[in-house]
């Protein structure tokens with residue numbers, strides 16, 4: 001299976017909104033396989049299609065310790081949420097940067113599995129964070145969008161230093 005290239009911030013393709021998937025065909029199954037391979041190769045716990053420059057609403061995840069519990073979420077949406085919690089987040093599209101983000105503490109997520117069945121899943125902890133982080137990707141949003149102005153300024157400086165020709169808009 002071919003591995004896919006993960007886009008890095010500030011690539012503007014990361015800002016595109018992904019479209020709903022209306023039929024789960026062999027193209028989607030193959031995409032899910034390739035996304036899982038890419039996620040494992042890059043050492044992530046989740047990956048959204050937006051990150052591999054595909055504007056479709058599909059996410060892959062594996063939060064298991066042994067990396068043997070792949071999950072594919074088609075058209076995922078948050079249908080309920082409660083509480084607030086701050087946790088440190090990272091992103092394969094923002095390499096070598098970690099920041100504290102406030103999100104809902106618990107969420108109920110609805111999505112389709114690859115076989116087309118509907119799942120409603122309650123999540124808390126890292127799974128809840130990951131679901132919100134991935135669905136944000138599908139809407140063109142990155143976790144750094146939630147940083148305080150001071151932290152954004154620091155990140156912008158750091159990125160511009162890495163590439164002197166780069167003007168980063170944050």
Ligand code: GNR
Nearest residue numbers: 044045046047089090091092133
């Ligand atoms: O691998 C990942 N780890 C992570 C840690 C804390 C909060 C969110 C994440 S998701 C990230 C992979 C990724 O970028 N998914 O879009």
Ligand code: NI
Nearest residue numbers: 090091092093
């Ligand atoms: Ni991410």
